[in-house]
Amino acid sequence: EVQLVQSGAEVKKPGESLKISCQSSGYIFSNYWIAWVRQTPGKGLEWMGIIYPGDSDTRYSPSFQGQVTISADKSIDTAYLQWSSLKASDTAIYYCMRRLGGSPSYFWFDPWGQGTLVTVSS
Amino acid sequence: QSVLTQPPSVSAAPGQKVTISCSGSSSNIGNNFVSWYQHFPGTAPKLLIYENSKRPSGIPDRFSGSKSGTSATLGITGLQSGDEADYYCGTWDSSLSVGVFGGGTKLTVL
Numbered sequence: 001e002v003q004l005v006q007s008g009a010e011v012k013k014p015g016e017s018l019k020i021s022c023q024s025s026g027y028i029f030s031n032y033w034i035a036w037v038r039q040t041p042g043k044g045l046e047w048m049g050i051i052y053p054g055d056s057d058t059r060y061s062p063s064f065q066g067q068v069t070i071s072a073d074k075s076i077d078t079a080y081l082q083w084s085s086l087k088a089s090d091t092a093i094y095y096c097m098r099r100l101g102g103s104p105s106y107f108w109f110d111p112w113g114q115g116t117l118v119t120v121s122s
Numbered sequence: 123q124s125v126l127t128q129p130p131s132v133s134a135a136p137g138q139k140v141t142i143s144c145s146g147s148s149s150n151i152g153n154n155f156v157s158w159y160q161h162f163p164g165t166a167p168k169l170l171i172y173e174n175s176k177r178p179s180g181i182p183d184r185f186s187g188s189k190s191g192t193s194a195t196l197g198i199t200g201l202q203s204g205d206e207a208d209y210y211c212g213t214w215d216s217s218l219s220v221g222v223f224g225g226g227t228k229l230t231v232l
Contacts, residue, residue, distance in 0.1 A: 004166075035221065044124045045210060047221035061220045095167065101155070104214045107221060108157035108172035114165060 002026035004034075004096055006113035012086050012120050019082035020116045022096035029077035030054040033099040035109060036070060036081050040092045050099065051079060086120045093117050125150060126211055128224035135232045138201050142227045144194040144211035150222050154214040156194040158187055161208040161226070170209075171196060203231050 007021040022034065035050040049060040053072035060070070072079045079096055094116045097109035127145040134140040144156065158171040169178055171187035174194065186197040194211055211224040 037221070037223070044225040045212070045223035047223070050221075059219075062218075063220075097167075100172070104219075104221075105154045105216075106173065107155055107212060107214045108169060109159075109212075110169040110172075110178065112159075112166040112168070 004113040006116045009117040022079040024077045030074045034079040038092045088120050091120045124225040125222035126224035128227045131228045133230040139199045142196040144224050149217035150213045150215040152192040156213045158196045159210045
């Protein structure tokens with residue numbers, strides 16, 4: 001079964017760092033792009049960026065460039081999303097998902113991870 | 123505000139049909155493929171429709187998708203209580219070079 005399993009919920013203080021993970025199984029991790037999106041009540045689903053684990057080619061949304069780092073370790077079939085200094089506005093649910101379309105225009109993702117709730121509060 | 127516009131909520135009785143619209147522009151829906159996702163809060167969103175109208179294996183034919191110009195539509199027939207969920211459309215925006223999604227539509231089966 002193809003799966004993406006994300007790390008558990010996190011509660012952090014403003015200014016702290018954080019790295020959440022997305023572990024894949026059931027397919028060749030290196031061969032498919034992995035995207036990250038943020039879900040908040042006010043802004044719905046927001047595209048953060050996407051990485052190709054095979055060569056770590058990473059593309060960021062301008063809105064998130066410089067705010068987060070997306071990485072992947074193909075030796076353990078895991079993608080990561082990290083922050084060096086969290087803000088309260090980073091409070092959200094974060095999802096990873098595998099892109100099946102062969103190019104950005106063929107926009108479809110399956111599966112998605114179950115989501116990681118990140119709460120940033122003093 | 124989301125780049126793609128969906129109605130916040132729709133409702134219909136069991137057994138009836140409902141449609142969910144997704145409106146965009148030429149830079150996104152107009153020139154790229156649309157996908158649809160079903161989301162039960164607290165779980166992983168599930169792919170329902172890809173490439174505007176194709177269903178992955180395992181998705182019943184009660185679910186259908188279409189696209190015309192800069193709008194897309196998800197149709198669900200034979201509504202069941204288990205269809206109560208949030209539904210999202212998504213596509214690529216060629217001008218912004220980012221993926222874009224609708225704000226989600228909450229389906230209530232009366």
